[in-house]
Amino acid sequence: MNAEIIAVGSELLLGQIVNTNARFLSQHLAGVGINVFYHTVVGDNPDRLAAAVSIAENRSQLIIFTGGLGPTKDDLTKETIAKHIGKGLVFDQGALDSIEAYFIKTNRQMTENNRKQALVFEGSVILPNDHGMAPGMVVESGGHIYMLLPGPPKEMEPMFVDYGLKVLSLQVKTNEKIVSRVLRFFGIGEATLETEIVDLIDAQTNPTIAPLASDGEVTLRLTAKHQDVFLANSLLDEVENTIGLRVGQYLYGYDNTSLVNELSKILREKKLTISAAESLTGGMFQQELTALPGASAVLKGGVVCYTNEVKQHVLNVKAETIRQFGVVSEQCAIELAENVATLTGADIGISFTGVAGPDEQEGKPVGTVYIGIALKGSPTVVKEIILAGSREANRTRAVKFGCYYLIRLLKEPQNAM
């Protein structure tokens, strides 16, 4: 079964809100083996909505609508579709009762237009709204299934998961399940990665392999279809193994993980604590690490050493080092990493110094970054990287490179840097 998601609401077309409903529904539909081929957004305009429905009917079996079920005058999804497919609207007593109960509970006066929310297609399956007033509904007509859901994600999401999916599961004729796995790579460009596995991509049928680049990372989304979820996963394992033999050294994790999350896991496993001296990153490394609950087990803390003054007086970088090499230098990165570890009593000190931009510094071009890593009992290592993005991209990537090098150093110290 193919599906299309139509979001109704002028606020989407004005860019006031983003269409997170389409994303949410797409994720869940994939999980039950329904292919979504199109998302459409249309405003609160009956003619343009009706035209969008006609187009959807020509290309999709299941059409899911979000939005336009509320009490106000511009909410007209139900009325427009009723007219389009020739169904009458009737009051649903259950919905009416629950709307009245809501007003009693919140001690507010119910206005007449709220009753309109209890109107449903005759002969439709009602989807109760446990978090708001307007019920959803599902109706079949002329070989199509129409599902109407409210717009606010807080109402739509639980309604779809608790009631909508069950109705659809009964309708889905296929037994095929879709299983997806995202492989996350760092330190390799999208084009290079693709070149390494171009034969696999060319030959792909099941699983499919889709590369995507974002924020300096590349992901490969593997998607397998099979009646048996276990066998679908075996198909994914197989292609992942083949990919791993070629570019496995850049693979750092799966699905929604991140480099900082993987670093945190390793530090925890090895019972190591860390501290950071951050110049160009301005606290970003520590901020990301402390975004994870329980960060105090791994992060002692550190210093944002944005000025030379703080580098010298708080982190004891030698005046001579700054005079001779500058603060954007290997030598400064070494002292920062070693001294922040000493200052905080951490097992590891990591330092970030460089030129975020927009202006160059000490004659060094924007994007020049030095990352120092001082690991107790090992010689301090420094990595120079040259980045080519905006100020914010350079800072973000510097943090990712720091996590990446440290992960490698902790995993395989002999070939890390």
Place this chain on the structure above:
Amino acid sequence: MNAEIIAVGSELLLGQIVNTNARFLSQHLAGVGINVFYHTVVGDNPDRLAAAVSIAENRSQLIIFTGGLGPTKDDLTKETIAKHIGKGLVFDQGALDSIEAYFIKTNRQMTENNRKQALVFEGSVILPNDHGMAPGMVVESGGHIYMLLPGPPKEMEPMFVDYGLKVLSLQVKTNEKIVSRVLRFFGIGEATLETEIVDLIDAQTNPTIAPLASDGEVTLRLTAKHQDVFLANSLLDEVENTIGLRVGQYLYGYDNTSLVNELSKILREKKLTISAAESLTGGMFQQELTALPGASAVLKGGVVCYTNEVKQHVLNVKAETIRQFGVVSEQCAIELAENVATLTGADIGISFTGVAGPDEQEGKPVGTVYIGIALKGSPTVVKEIILAGSREANRTRAVKFGCYYLIRLLKEPQNAM
């Protein structure tokens, strides 16, 4: 002129990412008087993409595409549209040079498929990509304007604002201009704000008033239409004045500013430097401040004092203070703020200590936060706030409250805290 935005990418249909590009473009198109009537999302499939283009041609004059301009095989927006409208693809030397320069600068090997990104429609206007490799392009054909933009928001957004909008401004035939202004509020809830101005919202026609809440802030988007931009702005001024009389004390800025940006402006104006001692916020305050170019003029640096050890040994919080009051306390916040200012030699020290969650700490509930502000020559002040969000929301809001209190303290010291 009516517009449609077509996002190309199977990752959108699988729900792996959300279509923020459509929102961004819609906001900006409204600003130049272009009505967006539809958003469409279609996968990396040439037949379905071509079908979507045909539909768009029947209903829209301007068609803007995002995504599918990358180097890999599933990137086929350009090729599909070229075939559809009968235009040839040629190499753009400028784009080719900048792709090669990127690889030289980052010291990486350029693979052959990267060259494909420099292909453009013959006779098209090129939109340079200052943050990535694939250029954008605009071409007219058969009464339609086709604009192709890359998918990653970090590339697409600056390309559209810096180059795309200029091309479109020349094409816009309408005399009516839409002018929007976003008023940003902090310290007042959405429902309270709406109650204060409900009569204005009910009576709105031109300008319209649209409230929106997100991340602990509330915004009001005022939108006026007029042939004369100056008069449209006067309409906005008028309604803003009326709103300001009622809730002006919560208004902190306009459009895309942020609390941290407003704080940075005031510090600059007053030539004051700041430093921070961050416990629960883990570096977030400093990270946000250093995201702004030229941050070194205001931020000296500071300490992420995630453990008691660092609070005591780096920031000299008295053992007695911690024993008697705990680290989540007014007393600890005072010492942290004063001592970080002394340590770094800054005019202002700000401290954040509290319980981000998920677990309570020292018997204090999740969401308890103390913010200390030590301003040279004034007694140190502390503000206690109680937040009710997730770990990340509590951290983000703590930073916003810190900026908000400091802004008020610097603007009107007598009634700030």
